[in-house]
Amino acid sequence: MNKPQNTPSKKLLAVFAHPDDESFICGGTLAKYASEQVDITLVSATRGEMGRRMGNPPYLNRETMAAAREIELRNACDSLGIRQLQFLDIRDKTVEFVDEDSLTSRIAAIIQEIDPDVVLTFHEKLGGHPDHCAIGKATTAAFEKTGQRGSLYFITFGDVMERPERYGYARKDVVKIDVHAHLDAKLAAFRDHRCQTEIDEWVWLPDQEAKARFGNYEYFLKADRAFTVLNQHDLFGRRIEI
Template sequence: MNNLNEEISRKLLLVLAHPDDESFICGGTLAKYASEGVQITLVSATRGEMGRRMGNPPYLNRETIAAARERELRHACDCLGIQQLQFLDIRDKTVEFMDEEPLITRIEGIIHETAPDVVLTFHETLGGHPDHCAIGKVTTAACRRSGKQDSLYYISFGNMMEQPERYGYTRGDIVKIDVSAHLEAKLTAFRAHRCQSEIDEWVWRPDHEALARFGAYEYFIHAEPTSPDRHNHYDLFH
């Protein structure tokens, strides 16, 4: 019973940039930990209102896309088992231009409020999109201030961290999560983000064909330098 209570008490906080980041990049990991009783809170900096995809064929416009993407994100959260969703209400594609200090303070407040065991965000330089990198930078600063630096991990794309040395990391810095048992939930979350995924024909093929496009693992970079023998497991949590 004590072990069960310990499992239920664990908490994970994601601070990401746009609706769909959670599903497209690390949906398998979120579904895995939600199924194990981990309490997950997602903070989305924007509502993705500047997204280029408007459905296929297009059925959204700049006036309607934000509300649609919020609805889709709430559906995806249900698919993955994410219990709490917050928005920072920053306009899409402007995160990099925000005054960092109040944003850091705000995220620090969320960290204190949620008391997470693990914080996930984007890498400041490997995030791929200016909004991604900017939200990763301020979240990293907030973790430092709140004493959560050791609990901070960066999400990564696909299997790029199978060769972490290419990016200045060692294998000891990488956590590799087996998500093979949770790919159905990830696919359902992909499809929940309808306006963004309709253009990708493979997402809507029969389930067995779509699922074959997913990798069995998702990879995370520990923010703190590690000793070579630090990670002798493949679990996000210490």
């Protein structure tokens, strides 16, 4: 009798700028794939030490912020099922000023080491915050530099990509992930980022009321429009070249 072959785990690498990017923007998706035994690595460029929120009432300062936010991020990773966490040790609000070639090379080395099936990062123009755009630009360049076999996607905010045409994209460029079954984990991760969410009263309402503030879907843009995803509800969906 033949022994069953062990199926290699799918791997996802998320490269973001700050603690809480992973939870606030795509926590449902990360929790969904973690529940499906996807091996997830999160890279945070900074420790968020320049964040304007310091608790409610304030209990942090510039000296204590980085350590507190690191602890909060590690707790959020546990809530979402993220197995590995790395920091690039860049000062918050300075990612755009880091030498671009050096940053690209650092991220490329991580990509080569992990060999992920899916990479998530920010869009270099639609990221909003300068740190978001800078880490997205460097990650995109690193992905291209490595000739990576996997797929690169840009995270997006809320449900803005229900109408991607406003941003120069088509519906075929968007992957829409159903996260309704993973809102408990997403809410837990929100609450783990305590110093950033204590001021938001809705986060601390009874669970059902708080979860009602979340959408049931999270949206991702294909970085490479020259392929079609056969399943537009799965970041790991089989792809074909156009």
